[in-house]
Amino acid sequence: MSKKKQERKKQAFEFFIKHQRPEEQARDPLVFYTQKEVTEYARSKALMRIQEGITKRALRILEAEPPARVLDLGMGCGFASTYLRLKHYQTVGIDINRMFLNFYDIPEINPVHADMRQFAFRPEMFDFIISISAVQWVLAEPKLKKRTQYIKNIAEICNFVLKPGGKIIMQFYPKSDEAMKEFGGIIADTDHFSGNFIIDNPDIPKKRRIFLYLEKPIH
Template sequence: MTKTNWQKEVKEKWNENATFWNSKSQEMWENGSRQSIIPFLKKYVEPGAKILDLGCGDGYGSYKLWIEGYDVTGVDLSEEMIRFCQKRVTDDMKHLHFQQADMLDLPFDDHTFDTLMAINALEWAEVPIDAFNEVTRVVKPGGTLCVGILGPTAAPRVNSYNRLYGKDVIMNTMMPWEFQKLAEENTLKIVDCEKVYKRGVNLKHVGSLPEDLKQSLTFMTLFMLKK
């Protein structure tokens, strides 16, 4: 599959799924698998920081960042997602913006943002290092990147299942430990990581496990990186 076709099919998929995602996103951010993301980010990013929310979906996460006092630009490949985003914006929201954009070719100058947030976004690139280099480009030196990578127990990983049949897929099954190695090999410092576990995991038992086994049980691993 060419990169052009990969990106085209990703866009089509999320255009088709936009209404379904919009019906679920608030619950995910408030009570579900994404509820710990913004508290994690707030530990390292001061209010007023200029944040790029990459793969912002319907914009609920961007909206929550804005409520916390950040200057937020949300981007998504899907035009349908951006339509949902725009419905969140009123005339008095001066620091919340949305636009359609491809993470492989972002329409921003070098070093535009203080912080990047990318939750389950980089996995949708055919060659994740290409997306990684592009998103890093727009972050200021000394800036931070909050990245969420799906773990082995995450149901959305089924999007890559058909590769076992030799069929084309449009999700790259990057593991948390693979992303960690990618970041370290490309001059980013890992400041912190937080693991989000699937319901049913007993945290008392997890605490005694080595790092690789902890990651093996995750629904998502959150990384805070410094450029």
């Protein structure tokens, strides 16, 4: 094992979580996001600003330029998808919760009711795939076998719909260093992508942003 790999293996991040997260309270977004929760989320200007900022950062990492075609996994009420559309990207968003999709009447962002673990589009349809603050719901599955299968399903489908040379960025909130590395390891084991974690503000837990960056090879 190279010195670089040894250092990466040793590297660990501390997570200070004072309050129970939504995915820990319900584990199923359809249970947690009632109409009341959806309304509070969708009307939050603070969440809108946060997600717009994360989306801007994700686009810089991807080096994406409009009018690229972008798939937004777990789009929620469309904060990221709306920003992408305003910046002239061809945007399609999916979410498992119809209440999120219907909250704002924005047909231009092409909202699709679908589960990120089992959705379908044409092969090699997208230049980029982006996911903001959604993957942790999949990681909340308590059974390792199911959790592993869900993550593999996401990797397989993303590989199918992404063009050769396409890129993926997933920003998420793991509950621990082990959960973060488990997610990356399962994706790596599919052998579909090359990539790495990109971590902003690694030494400041409250400001830390964790991204999994992936590239699909050109055959």
